[in-house]
Amino acid sequence: MPWAKLRSHAQFNLATSGVAHWKLRDLPIKIEDLEISGLSKYGFEPLQRALAKHCGVTEDRIVAATGTSMANYLTLATLLKPGDEVLIEEPTYELLLAVAKHIGATISRFPRTHESGFALDPQAIKRAVTPRTKLIVIANLHNPSSALADEATIRAIGEIGPRVLVDEVYLDAAFERAPRSAALLGDQFVVTSSLTKVYGLSGLRCGWIIAEPELARAMWRLNDLLGVIPAHMAELASVIAFGELPRILANVRERLDKNRAALHRFFDSRADLEAPRFPFGTTAFPKLLRGSVASLCERLRNKYNTTVVPGEFFEMPDHFRIGIGGDLEPLEEGLRRLGAALDDMMES
Numbered sequence: 001m002p003w004a005k006l007r008s009h010a011q012f013n014l015a016t017s018g019v020a021h022w023k024l025r026d027l028p029i030k031i032e033d034l035e036i037s038g039l040s041k042y043g044f045e046p047l048q049r050a051l052a053k054h055c056g057v058t059e060d061r062i063v064a065a066t067g068t069s070m071a072n073y074l075t076l077a078t079l080l081k082p083g084d085e086v087l088i089e090e091p092t093y094e095l096l097l098a099v100a101k102h103i104g105a106t107i108s109r110f111p112r113t114h115e116s117g118f119a120l121d122p123q124a125i126k127r128a129v130t131p132r133t134k135l136i137v138i139a140n141l142h143n144p145s146s147a148l149a150d151e152a153t154i155r156a157i158g159e160i161g162p163r164v165l166v167d168e169v170y171l172d173a174a175f176e177r178a179p180r181s182a183a184l185l186g187d188q189f190v191v192t193s194s195l196t197k198v199y200g201l202s203g204l205r206c207g208w209i210i211a212e213p214e215l216a217r218a219m220w221r222l223n224d225l226l227g228v229i230p231a232h233m234a235e236l237a238s239v240i241a242f243g244e245l246p247r248i249l250a251n252v253r254e255r256l257d258k259n260r261a262a263l264h265r266f267f268d269s270r271a272d273l274e275a276p277r278f279p280f281g282t283t284a285f286p287k288l289l290r291g292s293v294a295s296l297c298e299r300l301r302n303k304y305n306t307t308v309v310p311g312e313f314f315e316m317p318d319h320f321r322i323g324i325g326g327d328l329e330p331l332e333e334g335l336r337r338l339g340a341a342l343d344d345m346m347e348s
């Protein structure tokens with residue numbers, strides 16, 4: 001996270017995983033729509049309604065949270081005590097691992113392999129589960145690769161035994177290919193998400209958890225120690241944003257389709273990269289077949305003013321992550337510069 005906050009910026013930033021931020025002026029929000037304080041206790045009623053409608057569940061299953069980040073923290077901290085065993089996919093979004101460590105959980109891992117296109121394999125999970133495993137943690141779509149797990153796979157993981165946290169913050173970037181939310185498949189699933197990544201509305205910090213009602217109540221109580229009460233202006237703006245999601249999603253789809261085509265053209269031109277390609281998602285996670293990713297990233301930043309995320313942050317140092325959520329022109333220029341940095345490495 002310190003790298004993402006302090007070191008990822010560059011003129012051509014391909015290090016972000018979400019789509020470009022929308023501006024306030026892009027949404028029909030007027031100053032009269034906002035108010036500093038309001039009636040938010042265990043959720044702000046209009047936002048709880050909007051979230052429940054969006055997720056297709058009843059309001060007693062929704063816990064509003066400050067982004068998926070807080071949603072993940074509340075989930076792990078409610079379900080795990082120090083010493084409890086949690087089984088987390090590898091590679092994973094680093095903060096899922098960091099939260100489990102912070103709680104003092106005992107962490108075990110199961111692989112999502114490059115060779116399988118980072119697919120989720122219920123058999124691999126089954127092999128890694130022990131009688132002490134309290135929670136399985138996965139993301140769908142997967143960060144960093146954008147691999148998608150279908151409903152049958154998610155169901156099979158739910159049948160293994162322990163509860164399953166599914167981080168679905170990227171799921172809507174699969175558009176009509178997205179399976180139903182795991183939250184609709186049974187109470188063994190806890191789902192987290194937000195308006196951050198796919199909708200480009202990170203600043204609203206509108207996140208949520210979907211969980212069975214008793215668990216949801218426990219999470220609200222834990223939130224009383226942390227977020228307590230959200231910024232009311234953000235709640236009001238989020239309610240308005242929910243009315244705009246279809247328009248936003250159509251725009252995002254057009255952006256990602258064009259950008260992905262540019263990325264795939266770039267992959268076509270490189271024999272030194274190998275990447276599973278998907279027709280959805282906001283990121284790709286290629287493997288560098290020759291040379292060091294650390295030197296590539298250094299050269300890319302220092303000589304070409306361009307960043308990607310080094311695979312070391314995903315425990316795979318021979319990979320790197322490219323984000324395609326920005327504007328097309330800078331993406332194409334960033335990819336051109338990435339190609340030049342790769343060519344330099346071949347020559348040196």
Ligand SMILES: Cc1ncc(COP(=O)(O)O)c(C=O)c1O
Pocket residue numbers: 017066067068069070093139143167169193194195196197202207
């Ligand atoms: C899998 C995953 N979950 C959660 C987050 C954080 O999301 P938010 O901005 O909603 O807190 C990220 C951010 O990169 C992520 O990749």
